[in-house]
Amino acid sequence: MYNYITKLFLVAAMIASISEARAAETIKVGVLHSLSGTMAISETTLKDTILMMVDKQNAAGGLLGKQLEAVVVDPASNWPLFAEKARELLAKEKVDVMFGCWTSVSRKSVLPVVEELNGLLFYPVQYEGEESSKNVFYTGAAPNQQAIPAVDYLMNDIGAQRWVLAGTDYVYPRTTNKILEAYLKAKGVKEEDIMISYTPFGHSDWQSIVSDIQKFGTAGKKTAVVSTINGDANVPFYKELGNQGISAEDIPVIAFSVGEEELSGIDTGPLVGHLAAWNYFMSVDAEVNDDFIDGWLEFIDDDDRVSNDPMEAHYIGFKMWVEAVKKAGTTDSDAVQQAIIGVAVPNLSGGIATMMPNHHITKPVLIGEIQSDGQFDIVWETSGSVPGDAWSDFLPGSKDITADWQAPLACGNYNVKTGQCSGQNYE
Amino acid sequence: MVLALGLLMSPPVSADDAFSAAVKSLNTRSFAEKSSAATLIAGMTHPRAGVVLEAMLTGNLYTKRRSDIVVIASALDQGGYRLVDAISGEALGDVGRRGAKKISVNNGLRKQLRGLIAGRQLNHADFQDRIEAVEAIVVSGDIQLRPLLVSRRQLEQEVAVLEALDNALVIFDLDVGNGAVRLAAIQASANNLHPTVRTKLTNIASDQSLDPEIRGAANQALLELEALANQYQIVETFFFGLSLGSILVLAAIGLSITFGVMGVINMAHGELIMIGAYITYVVQILFPDIIEYSLLIAVPAAFCVSGIVGIMIERSVIQFLYGRPLETLLATFGVSLILQQAVRSLFSPLNRAVLTPEWMSGSLEIAQGLSITYNRLYIFFFALLVFAALLLILQRTRLGLEVRAVTQNRSMAKAMGIRSARVDIMTFGLGAGIAGVAGVALSQLTNVGPNLGQGYIVDSFMVVVFGGVGNLWGTLVAGLSLGVVNKFIEPVAGAVVAKILVLIFIILFIQKRPRGLFPQKGRAVED
Numbered sequence: 001m002y003n004y005i006t007k008l009f010l011v012a013a014m015i016a017s018i019s020e021a022r023a024a025e026t027i028k029v030g031v032l033h034s035l036s037g038t039m040a041i042s043e044t045t046l047k048d049t050i051l052m053m054v055d056k057q058n059a060a061g062g063l064l065g066k067q068l069e070a071v072v073v074d075p076a077s078n079w080p081l082f083a084e085k086a087r088e089l090l091a092k093e094k095v096d097v098m099f100g101c102w103t104s105v106s107r108k109s110v111l112p113v114v115e116e117l118n119g120l121l122f123y124p125v126q127y128e129g130e131e132s133s134k135n136v137f138y139t140g141a142a143p144n145q146q147a148i149p150a151v152d153y154l155m156n157d158i159g160a161q162r163w164v165l166a167g168t169d170y171v172y173p174r175t176t177n178k179i180l181e182a183y184l185k186a187k188g189v190k191e192e193d194i195m196i197s198y199t200p201f202g203h204s205d206w207q208s209i210v211s212d213i214q215k216f217g218t219a220g221k222k223t224a225v226v227s228t229i230n231g232d233a234n235v236p237f238y239k240e241l242g243n244q245g246i247s248a249e250d251i252p253v254i255a256f257s258v259g260e261e262e263l264s265g266i267d268t269g270p271l272v273g274h275l276a277a278w279n280y281f282m283s284v285d286a287e288v289n290d291d292f293i294d295g296w297l298e299f300i301d302d303d304d305r306v307s308n309d310p311m312e313a314h315y316i317g318f319k320m321w322v323e324a325v326k327k328a329g330t331t332d333s334d335a336v337q338q339a340i341i342g343v344a345v346p347n348l349s350g351g352i353a354t355m356m357p358n359h360h361i362t363k364p365v366l367i368g369e370i371q372s373d374g375q376f377d378i379v380w381e382t383s384g385s386v387p388g389d390a391w392s393d394f395l396p397g398s399k400d401i402t403a404d405w406q407a408p409l410a411c412g413n414y415n416v417k418t419g420q421c422s423g424q425n426y427e
Numbered sequence: 428m429v430l431a432l433g434l435l436m437s438p439p440v441s442a443d444d445a446f447s448a449a450v451k452s453l454n455t456r457s458f459a460e461k462s463s464a465a466t467l468i469a470g471m472t473h474p475r476a477g478v479v480l481e482a483m484l485t486g487n488l489y490t491k492r493r494s495d496i497v498v499i500a501s502a503l504d505q506g507g508y509r510l511v512d513a514i515s516g517e518a519l520g521d522v523g524r525r526g527a528k529k530i531s532v533n534n535g536l537r538k539q540l541r542g543l544i545a546g547r548q549l550n551h552a553d554f555q556d557r558i559e560a561v562e563a564i565v566v567s568g569d570i571q572l573r574p575l576l577v578s579r580r581q582l583e584q585e586v587a588v589l590e591a592l593d594n595a596l597v598i599f600d601l602d603v604g605n606g607a608v609r610l611a612a613i614q615a616s617a618n619n620l621h622p623t624v625r626t627k628l629t630n631i632a633s634d635q636s637l638d639p640e641i642r643g644a645a646n647q648a649l650l651e652l653e654a655l656a657n658q659y660q661i662v663e664t665f666f667f668g669l670s671l672g673s674i675l676v677l678a679a680i681g682l683s684i685t686f687g688v689m690g691v692i693n694m695a696h697g698e699l700i701m702i703g704a705y706i707t708y709v710v711q712i713l714f715p716d717i718i719e720y721s722l723l724i725a726v727p728a729a730f731c732v733s734g735i736v737g738i739m740i741e742r743s744v745i746q747f748l749y750g751r752p753l754e755t756l757l758a759t760f761g762v763s764l765i766l767q768q769a770v771r772s773l774f775s776p777l778n779r780a781v782l783t784p785e786w787m788s789g790s791l792e793i794a795q796g797l798s799i800t801y802n803r804l805y806i807f808f809f810a811l812l813v814f815a816a817l818l819l820i821l822q823r824t825r826l827g828l829e830v831r832a833v834t835q836n837r838s839m840a841k842a843m844g845i846r847s848a849r850v851d852i853m854t855f856g857l858g859a860g861i862a863g864v865a866g867v868a869l870s871q872l873t874n875v876g877p878n879l880g881q882g883y884i885v886d887s888f889m890v891v892v893f894g895g896v897g898n899l900w901g902t903l904v905a906g907l908s909l910g911v912v913n914k915f916i917e918p919v920a921g922a923v924v925a926k927i928l929v930l931i932f933i934i935l936f937i938q939k940r941p942r943g944l945f946p947q948k949g950r951a952v953e954d
Contacts, residue, residue, distance in 0.1 A: 036768060038878055040776040158534075169923050199922040202882045204873040205674070207667040207803070208917045215656070218622045220629025232778065232874045239783075239872070243790055243800035249538040249566070250622065266780050266874070272486075273534045283529070290525055303506050369533055371486050373502065377531035379458075 026069040027062075027331055029054055030089035032100025032110070032121075037077025042310070043102050045261060046124060047072060049311045050099045052299040053318040063325055071095055075106070082106040083113050090117040096331035097122070097321055099314055104128060104171050111136065118333050122321065124313035126256060126278075128175035132390040132403035132412035134337065138360045139317040139353075140310060141279050142388040143179050149365040150254050150277035151180060151226065153380050155187065158252060160224035162193045164213050166237075169198040173228035176256070180226060182394040193221070203233045206240040214244060217251045225253040234258050235266045242270025248369070249273060260306035263374040271370045279349075279363040280312035281376040286350035306374070312348045319345040320355055341406060351385055358403035358412075360388025446473040447514045450497050453483065454490050458533055465536070466571075469543035477547055479513050484540045488513065489527040500527050542567025546575045554585040561591040565598055565623060573599050594619070601627045610644055617648040618655060620796025625652060659797040664914050670803040672910025673810035674872065676903055678883040679890035680814060681862035683902040686891055688834050689854055691745055692752050694759040696887060697880025698766040699859045702736055703729035703866020704875045705770060708779045719784045722867060729863035736766075737859020738852055746851070763884075767877045778876035787871060806868045813864060814903055820857070821899070830854050834897065893933050895943030905944055909933075 031050050033043035054070045062068060071093045075082040082101065089095045090113065097120040101107040104127050114121045114135040126141040154160040163184055167173025177196060184194060195216050197209055217223035229237055234255065241253070254275040260282045263271070282293065292315065293307055324340035325331050344354040347363070354362045362385035368376025391398040391413070400417045404410070411421035449471070452464040465483065468476050482488045482499040489500040491510060498519060500508035508527050510519040532540070545563035548556055557579075564572045576599070580592045598621065600612035613631065616624045631637060631645040682696045706729040711721045740762055748755045787805055790798040821827035829850045832840040841847050866879075873879065890909060894901030909929060916925040940946070 036771065036776075040771065041778070041876065044776060197921060200926060202878070203922060204882065205667075205671050207670065207800075208664065208914055209922065211660075211663060211667070212918060214622070215660075218625040218629075220626050220633060232876065232878070235778070236873050240800070243788065243802060245790060245798070249534050252534060261777070264777060266778060267782050273537060285528065369531075373486075377486070377529065377533070379531065379533040 026067045027064070027325075028093060028095040029068055029070050030086075030093065030095035030098035030100070031070055031072045032075060032082065032086055032089065032098050033102070034077040034106075035072075035074040039077040039102050039106075042261060043077075045305075045308070046099070046102070046310055046314055048300060049296075049314045050318065052296060053315065055299070056295070057318075057322060063322060064329070064331070075100075079103075079105050079109045083109045086110045086113045086119070086121075087117070090114070090119045096120070096333075097336075099124070099317060101125070102310075107136070120321070120333055120336060122314070122317035124310045124317060126309070128172045129179075129390055129392050130175060130395075130398055132358050132360070132405075134359075134405060134410075134412060135333070136359060137317060137320070137340070137355065138388065138390070139313040139320075141363060141365075142360055142390060143176055143392055144389040145279060145363050145365055145386050146256055146277050147176050147180055147226070148183060149382055149386065150256070150275075150367060151183065153277075153367050154224045154226075154252070154254060157380060158224060159222045160252075161189070161221035162216065162219065162223040163189065163195070164216060164223065164225040165194065165196045165228070166209070166213075166225055167196075167198055167228035168201055168203070168230040168233060170201070170230070173198070173230070176228050177226075179392045179394050186394065199229070199233065201230065201233070203229075204236045206237045210237070210240045210244050210246065213241075213251065214246055217246075223251050225251060227253050227255040228257065229255065230257055234262065238271045238274065247273065248275070254367070258370075259308040259310075260374065260376070261308045263370065264304075264306050268370060268372055268374045272372050274370050275367055275379075276370065276376060277365060277367050278309040278376075279365060280309045280347070281366055281368045281378055282307045283368070283375045283378065284349045284366070286348065288346060288350060289348045292348055316345060316347055316353045316361065320353070320361075324355075337405070353385070354387075356387055357406045358388070358390045359405060360390055362387045442471065442473065446471055446476065450479055450514050451495060453479075453488065453530055454495055454497055458536055461530070461532075462536055462539055465540060465543060469546060475514065475516055477544070478516070480540055480544050480547075482513065483530065483532060484537060484544065486529065486532060488530045488532075490530060491519070492522070492526045492528060497530070498527065538567050539569060542569040542572055546572045549575055549579045554588050557583075557585070557588045558591045561588070561595050565595045565621070568623065570599065570602070594621075598623055598627070601631065610641055613641065613644045613648050617651045620652060620656060620659075620794075625649070628652070656796060659794070662797060663799075664918070665911060666799055666803075668911030668914035669907060670807055670910070671914055672907035673807040674869070675886055675890050675910055676906035677806070677810045677813065677865040677868055678862075679887040679894075679902050679906055680810075680817060680899070681858040681860070681865065682887045683891050683894070683897075683899055684817070684858035684861065685855055686888070686896065688830060688897055689851065689858075690752070691749075691855070692756045692759065693740075693745075693858075694756055694884065695740060695763040695766060695880075696858075696862055697882070697884035698763045699733045699737055699862035699880070700866040700869060700883055701770065701875075701877070701880040702733045702766070703863030704781070704870040704879055705774065705779070705866075706732050706863065707867050707870040708774075708781050708875055711782055718782050719786065721782075722784060722787075722871075725867045725870075726864055729867045730860040731863075733863025733866065734856040734860030737862070738856040740859070741852055741855040745855070746848070749851075763880065767880070770877045774877075776877060778874045781870045781875045783871055802871050806871065809868055813861065814899070817857075817861065818899060826850075826853055826857075889930070889933060892937065893943055895945035898943070898945040901943055901945035 031047050033047040034040050035044055051070055054068045057063060058067050071089060073085045073089060075085045089098055099122045101110055101123050102125050107123055111133060115133060119135055121136045122139055123136055124139050126146050129142040165177045165180060167177055181194060213225060252275055254277055256277060258276050259278060296307055297303055297305060320340055320343050323343045323345055324336045328335040328339035340355050341357050344352050347353040349364055351364055364385050365382045366378050367380040368378050371377055390403045391401040393399055400415050401413050402416055403412045414421050449464050449467045453461055455461060468479060487499050489498050491498050497513040498510040499513050500510050503509055503521060507521055507523045509521050512519055541563045545560035548560040551557055576592055576595055583589050583592060597612045597615050600608050603609055628645045628649050632642055632649055678700060685691050685693050707725040710725045710728060711718060714721060744758050744762060745755060748758060787802045790800040791804060792798040821830060829845050832845055833847050833850045837847055890906045891902055894905030913925050913929050916928055
């Protein structure tokens with residue numbers, strides 16, 4: 001009898017240890033997106049995107065014979081908290097990869113942590129460039145994959161000759177506008193044909209600026225506005241344009257931060273015809289996109305939801321990571337970093353995205369016009385994919401710098417003139 | 428005989444064919460081809476030509492999936508589209524979201540379409556429609572539509588339309604040749620602040636290939652336009668300032684009561700404004716058929732809801748903290764975070780779309796080149812109205828009397844039989860309700876989202892402190908003058924610096940006069 005009970009215990013213990021071992025054998029995917037605070041508006045969707053991708057991967061048999069497990073934390077739109085939560089994910093939860101961040105400042109805050117703990121971070125948002133970290137993969141657009149082609153379109157197809165660069169006063173607009181100003185001047189645009197204006201976060205009183213733009217726009221040359229105005233402040237801006245009678249046909253506004261998600265919260269009547277430059281639109285005509293949208297609507301169980309560019313970036317990033325893990329045969333950070341360079345996966349617009357040695361990816365550039373239903377009509381696209389350039393060729397400080405994480409260079413900021421790698425100093 | 432009959436019969440058939448061929452050729456990726464097809468259709472008398480052009484302009488022209496049938500699609504509530512054949516007008520049933528593919532239209536095409544449709548509308552019975560059509564033709568700048576204007580000019584009887592036609596023809600003449608017609612057109616444009624005129628004159632003035640006489644005239648006209656525009660600009664800036672000021676007043680006036688009169692530092696004031704804005708949204712969702720009147724319903728509703736929330740805050744938190752400003756500040760800050768997250772959970776973290784009624788869109792044209800947007804204008808008057816109503820309540824009602832008594836000397840008022848706790852509730856409710864009303868107005872200007880209130884809390888305190896704590900008139904004058912000063916600095920220094928300069932100015936001013944513009948007098952000041 002005693003024996004019998006011992007055996008039973010042993011069996012029970014064995015079962016328990018097996019199931020424990022199984023639980024330990026999941027691959028952990030960290031999700032570092034704000035679910036509360038000001039950025040929740042944009043970032044919650046990205047968390048859901050990763051959860052959907054994890055679900056799909058598990059349904060398809062997992063990865064390396066293991067199941068994926070998403071670990072979600074909430075950095076609450078608080079930049080220092082991003083660093084703490086990243087540390088928690090890497091050191092305590094021991095995640096194998098992280099998908100996260102939206103604002104540049106949150107990425108900068110996480111950067112030292114992922115580098116110290118040698119983690120992997122996929123960053124899905126368009127940004128100002130001037131960075132390439134060993135541990136970060138930039139699946140959003142660099143300036144040459146969004147801002148520069150947009151200006152080319154306005155210049156060549158719309159015939160714009162005068163330029164208003166309007167932005168919110170922080171790092172992304174300031175750097176982007178610096179690049180654009182240098183680019184426009186290189187194209188022969190004169191100083192007096194460029195007007196630059198910065199506004200505080202959440203600016204809502206656009207009367208004077210719109211009136212200035214109107215005045216600037218009646219000087220005999222076609223005028224266009226390049227807007228790096230951040231999220232919320234856009235709506236009052238467009239409303240004021242509409243009320244003062246400036247239509248997209250007179251003075252088109254091209255925006256880099258206005259997507260389907262942002263438009264879903266507003267009355268798009270006054271915005272029709274204004275432009276946005278992205279690497280993906282929900283209205284892209286491709287089978288793979290239709291399938292993605294169907295899957296997304298089913299996952300989120302709400303037919304009114306939209307898909308947008310950063311979601312596509314996460315889709316690509318996730319697929320690339322999966323491919324790299326398969327290729328390396330392990331989730332080990334160094335091995336994945338080696339394996340992922342050159343990995344190519346389909347994007348949602350019917351093309352292929354490839355991870356470059358500088359940790360940026362190739363993307364097509366699309367220009368869309370806002371429609372009354374909150375969607376974009378694609379009016380222009382680049383003929384092929386544009387490789388992301390980490391260090392802009394139009395800024396004096398970064399012209400000679402290049403990033404290549406392959407051996408033998410293995411450097412994020414190599415100066416081709418001096419032959420020096422200046423280490424992880426991004427300023 | 429048979430031949431003649433055949434000839435008589437054949438033209439309508441081929442016109443139909445031509446129409447359907449033209450409509451079919453809209454289904455192309457090239458915008459140039461779409462543009463020429465649209466021009467072709469506009470010249471046809473086919474009964475569906477107008478319908479197709481309108482559908483194209485509004486973005487309702489699609490092709491049916493896996494076919495080249497051009498259809499007019501209307502979106503269904505449950506997703507998908509209802510299709511109608513563009514050529515015949517016959518119903519083709521409903522399809523899903525992926526069942527139709529849009530024929531995209533860009534800005535250039537939209538501008539052209541507007542001109543083409545206007546060309547067809549020049550003979551409308553309503554003269555307002557005709558004036559709009561003339562304006563649309565001017566904006567489209569399509570020189571091919573000029574003959575339509577000329578022929579309408581010969582038929583037109585209505586004086587207003589004649590004037591619009593003449594103006595339009597002058598604008599077209601600005602581009603014609605090198606001779607007397609152009610010169611006359613330039614001289615006639617010297618007081619015309621239409622943006623197209625200015626653009627064209629600048630082009631003429633800088634075009635070296637033209638006659639010096641014409642360029643000189645253009646330069647002269649431009650100078651006159653410049654002078655006129657500068658005069659208008661000062662008026663405009665002043666109005667912009669008043670408008671900004673009126674928003675500051677609206678946001679601050681509720682605070683002026685709770686902070687100024689009761690001495691409560693209510694950090695949740697911004698969230699009470701936010702609640703008002705969300706009430707507007709809820710009203711529009713509940714009554715989707717009467718968007719035009721939604722604001723009229725929203726104002727009392729927002730007053731009540733925000734007022735009740737305010738009373739709840741007062742009863743649950745603030746009443747225990749009277750006389751302890753630091754704790755009140757921290758506690759109400761906590762309340763503000765709770766309210767924000769509550770809205771996030773209840774509605775969504777995304778901004779909500781609040782529609783602008785027709786009567787608040789667009790702008791009032793005082794003179795050509797000087798116009799004031801309706802929404803700002805109404806909100807300015809609304810702010811004055813709220814201010815007057817509040818003043819009336821405080822000066823002329825029993826509640827107002829009690830509030831003033833409690834403010835001046837709480838213990839004496841108690842001794843006189845005033846229930847000061849009840850007065851506190853009512854005052855706080857009133858202040859909160861006014862914040863809600865401000866939220867209704869702000870919903871027309873800015874985003875309705877969980878963060879709406881945060882943007883206004885600092886500005887509100889600034890206005891109240893600058894105006895003098897406890898003085899409603901001070902709040903009004905402070906709000907309006909800060910608005911005007913801000914708007915006059917902004918064009919010179921930029922929006923960011925303007926805001927900083929105003930803050931510095933207030934700090935210096937408070938150093939000099941710590942009690943603000945209109946300091947409170949009397950015994951209350953001494954405690």
